[in-house]
Amino acid sequence: MKISLTVNGELRESEIEPRTLLVQYLRENLALTGTNIGCDTSSCGACSMHLNGEAVKSCTILAAQADGCNITTIEGLAKGGKMHPMQEAFMQNHGLQCGYCTPGMVMAAISLLEENANPTEDEVRVGLEGNLCRCTGYHNIIQSVLACAKGGN
């Protein structure tokens, strides 16, 4: 089947098999491998990206369902060679180790701040509950998000 959607500001038209998951479409058809797969049960959040401006797990949506939608992945955040402040914050605050959860965390965290520009630490924890990290114990991730919210890195 044919789908057309906007990915990172670019209109993409593709011929896909109807069973294709959105995350597979991004990774395999568009070679946007920044969005990771950590499970197949919608549990880990490694595949989070923005669908029409909201963080969504792309492993539980068919690419066909995203037809006509506007998608932003981790690759689409940096503008004009400048990192998104959330990316900068994760880097500066050691919000990552292996980095596998990082793209999903960053996407979820941006969404979180869009809903609540000045969250408390607890609100960040609740907001990121759907994103697993096995390496950091979350502290430096939460510090990164709080630092970004404060406008500093």
Place this chain on the structure above:
Amino acid sequence: MKNSSTTTRSQSREVLGTSALRPDGVAKTQGDFAFSSDFQAENMLWGATLRSPHPHARIVSIDPTDAWRIPGVETIIFADDVPGQATYGLIASDQPVFAQNVVRYMGEPIAAVAADHPETCRRALAAIKIVYEELPVLFDMDLAIDPSTPPIHPDGNVFRHQRIISGDPDIVGDVIVEGTYDIGMQDQAFLGLEAALAYPDPGGAGVELVVATQWLHEDRKQIADCLGMAPEKVRLVLGGVGGAFGAREDISLQVHTCLLALRTGRPVKVQYSREESFFGHVHRHPGRIHLRHHADRNGKLLKVEGWMKLDGGAYASTSSAVLLNGITHLQGPYACDNSRLEAWATRTNNPPCGAMRGFGVVQACFAHEGQMDKLAVALGLSPVEVRLRNAMKTGDKLFTGQVVDSVAPVARCIRETDAIPLPAEPAYGTGSLELPGGSGRTSDPSHIRRGIGWGVSIKNLMYSEGFDDSAEARCTLADGVATLKFATAEVGQGFVVLAQQIARTILGVDTVVLDAIDTQIGSAGSTSASRQTWMSGGAVDGACRLVRERLFEQVAHVHNLNPLQLAVEGTDIVDTLGPLRVPVSEASKGLRIEETFLHRHRPTEELDENGQGNCHVAFAFVAHRAVVDVDTELGLVKVVQIATAQDVGQVLNPLTLLGQIEGGIAQGLGLAVMEEIVVDRGVVKNPSFTDYLLPTALDAPDVVAIPIEEYEPLAPLGAKGVGEPPCISVTPAIVAAIRNATGRDITRTPVRPQDICLPT
């Protein structure tokens, strides 16, 4: 995509001791970092593995006819298609690449297929007809030890039996406490699933494999043996590693992927799903430990006696080394002369177990810390006091006869942890997310009881028992830029930033380029056993020092000075006895100095039959205090705070260190209250992230961490490994806190709701 990169930061120099930023941070936050699962190749095929649905069965027949008929299937391979050695293994080569006549665990590989699409692979696997004759399942450790049980493998049902007898094993204490402890099977659950891409050389003369692993050279050796090739025909490149924690020390998909590529003459990619990942790698050994502690009236430990049984599952992996670690750490971080201990690692039809962060010491610590609490009660002492009275010091002798010559600030770890303020008393509103149960919001604040518990541990660093361990690194200095080459697997721990910090500090350069991590240099050993800061850090340090010596010689020659009076100060070379000051960038202009250094630690010995011998290299210590809130009606636990003081030697990068401490604590929390692979007669019941639960941001406790910084003279950088200690004694501390809150004598971990709220 760029995994190795350069960072230059001139504002503040990111030398040792600073929280220098990771060089891979930019790529990892931008989605540019290439994990092993991100690699693709032109003309690539996909591979997949057929696994046994039974824990123990005879393979009566295999019929792949229908699978071969599926369009897109390029090859199907079985045990007979393995050209070299039929088995592999880290210590004993006993695990078949593909099962031949018998399967010994659920998930054991039987065949692999390569096809044009993952879906074609799945259909092909489903079309292979196998007739099994199910065999009795050996799932019990005691039956495995019983010599009358028929062996399920030609090598027998016990991987290792070891005892330790020291001092006066017959001595009897004034106070004796006794307990039996059970530890569940934990999964490493790294987030980045197993994936590899193999490129065959023309004519099948060799193969290149991009893979996420902990130890490139050991993988290469085992792969080459199975392929029947010389090791130099097999080249490994580290694909980005999404966490490891021990689960990438053994072979999983490496041999299968190479075989499929060589057979088809095309690049082949294999990638596991989360479910397959649970079957595809080894887990932490579950076990049962029985201990009897003897003490005098003052609380001084007199003797530890008892036994430990760890279940290694179907194949050897590192079971014998895990068992050595287990039994030699049953003593805990406490001075004591007398012991009578015995331990077994068993072979059963359960999933194979091997390395996981803590490596046998996690199990031992859960038991000895339970015992210390019992001793405290029997003596009327506080948990802190009983531990302080027995705290090990430098110069104390272990049960093995080995003298602890590492820095050993056990008492200081305990005291500094004890001095950390306790969290505020709970003031829960109904529906508060901080309640036990989290977003489940099921707890009633009136049912909550708070508890406090302690755990202290000792952990050996590096490999043990005579293993000839080394790490190699190369440093090249040219025009003020240092380039480092090593095969050290960066799995997330941050060795890449440490290596740059070392080079900046020793050489006075700001720009440090990291070359690709692959087998084009000697082995760095495994990223495990808390060893890379010491081993590969020592190698990078050594290589940089050799380069600096040669640079000094050059500068001394030009200025007619003695090279011995030169030193690096910031980014300059200075004459310590005169006015000369020349920037390193200038002094190295037009030069190319290259040096390779092989770092070895001091040799160790095997244990004798009574468990005597200097089997370990060095030790690190840590204390944990846990505060928990328990809903005694529902059996739910919220870990409120973990206070910890860890013996780290020199701090090299404070934020990286904190990341290791906090990450390790979260994993230890997982083992304490949520993580367990449930196995019923060899059948795995919960191979998914919906049923195997990992700590989330809401489960992670508040952590207050104090690094105990005492320079370790044995270590090249004065720094101890810090990866494993954080996850060891935190588990018994949390379980002790739950005992304290509930008054229940809980003896297993993880603690399940029914262990708290149902009648025993």
